[in-house]
Amino acid sequence: MxxxxxxxxxxxxxxxxxxxxxxxxxxxxxxxxxxxxxxxQVTNALEKIRKEMKFLEQSGSLKGSLSAEEQGSLISGCLTMQAAAEGAMHIQECVPENLELKKKIFAQLDQIIDDKVVLSSSTSCLLPSNLFAGLVHAKQCIVAHPVNPPYYVPLVELVPHPETAPATVDRTYALMRKIGQSPVRVMKEIDGFALNRLQYAVISEAWRLVEEGIVSPSDLDLVMSDGLGMRYAFIGPLETMHLNAEGMLSYCDKYSEGMRRVLKTFGPIPDFSGATVEKVNQAMCVKVPDDPEHLAARRQWRDECLLRLAKLKRQMQSQ
Ligand code: NAI
Known part of the structure; x- marks a missing residue:
């Protein structure tokens, strides 16, 4: 390859x-x-990308060593999939989250490509073996799941299916590093990959705490944004354990009994409906009304926060 x-x-x-x-x-x-x-859509995308790159350059947040103009000139539109795929070394599929649609695209690409290109899907939750089953080039296929917004949140989950060649994983890993992303290898495919499994575990307990009237929806969010989330932006839950005692062994020694006791009290999977949805929705709409303008403004603010956090993380790494 x-x-x-x-x-x-x-x-x-x-x-x-x-x-x-x-x-x-x-x-x-x-x-x-x-x-x-x-x-x-391609014309609109090219225009939006160039505008966004200029903005990032002006605010000192453009990634890479090339100027916005140089980066913009590297991106062009293509009218057919065949013309696009010709000579490519990496194809990143980003069509809507629909298994049949994605399978159709991969079946078409399978007929066009040679054995040198990597075929990668951005899917958030479809299993790679369902996406790539039966393809001639199955060895070259992998999921590279980004996190929204990918320009500011660098994690990419690399998820192989049983037929993915180790070289495909290695090459995609190296490519992600080369563009400044932070790839992780999910060794075996699993529903929800790693990120969404963690996210759903958090959402699930958050929901139960609100449903049982233990904390209000807005206080629940503060537990994360002003509590756990502060350190999780820099160190993960395992390193947190390591640092919160005299190392991991000491943490498990001191706290495993308490953790098991609390974990045994966790309730069943919530059904995310009924009165609790009303309650959570009402609280969220007080904070951010759910009309397009307010939602867009809040997303813009979130992205600005992430951009500054990304800068801080870079500074902290280089110390
Ligand atoms: P989107 O709806 O913004 O974009 C999809 C694009 O695919 C549209 O421009 C559409 O015209 C085009 N499209 C539809 N059918 C096509 C076809 N047959 N051939 C070529 N293009 C076609 O969707 P979005 O949000 O960009 O999501 C894309 C993928 O990325 C999905 O699998 C999604 O699960 C995944 N993803 C999305 C995240 C998010 O937060 N939006 C985060 C991580 C992954």
Whole structure:
């Protein structure tokens, strides 16, 4: 397989995630071809990307060593999937989360590609073995699941299926590092991968605490944003254990009994409906009314926070 430092990257689907991937690959100096079933969507995407790059450059947050103009000139649109895929070294699929649609795209690509390209899906929750089963090029297929917004949140979960070649995983890992992302290897496919399993565990207990009237919805969010989340932006739950005692062994020695006692009191899976939805929704709408303008403004504020956090994390790493 070719070195990940050279070659063209293809993005199939130029929506929210496709645009972010295009910007990230361009920041690493790769030529990027954007394809979409809606040609106008590609035109809009190119315009949005160039604007966004200029804004990032002006605010000192553009990734990579090239200027916004240089990065923008690396990205171009393509009218057919065949023309896009020709000569590519990495294809990143970013079409809507629909198994049949994604399978159709991979079946089409399977007929076009050679044995040098990596076929990668951005899927949030479809299992790679369901996406890639029966493809001639199954060895070259992998899931590379980004986190929204990928430009500011660098994690990418790499999830192989049983037929994925180790070289495909290694090459995708190296490529992600090259564009400044933070890849993790999920060794075996599992529903929800790692990130959503952790996220759903947190959501589940949050829901139960609110449902049982133990904390209010807004206080529940503060437990994370002003408590756990402060350190989780820098160290994970396992390192937190290690640091919160004289090392991991000491932590388990001191706290395992208490952890098991509390964990035994966790309730069943919530059904996320009924009176609790009303209660949570009401509290959230007091904070952020759920009309498009307020939601968009709050998302913009969130992205600004993430951008500054990303800067701080870079500074802290280089100390
Ligand atoms: P989106 O709806 O913003 O974009 C999808 C794009 O695919 C649209 O531009 C659409 O025109 C295009 N498309 C539809 N059918 C196509 C076809 N047959 N050929 C080529 N293009 C086609 O969707 P979004 O949010 O960008 O999601 C894409 C993928 O990324 C999904 O699998 C999603 O689960 C995953 N993902 C999304 C995240 C998010 O927060 N939005 C986070 C992580 C992953």
């Amino acid at each position: 070719a070195s990940p430092a050279t070659g063209e990257v293809v993005i199939i689907g130029s929506g929210l995630i496709g645009q972010s991937w295009a910007m990230l690959f361009a920041s690493g100096g790769f030529k990027v071809k954007l394809y979409d079933i809606e040609p106008q």
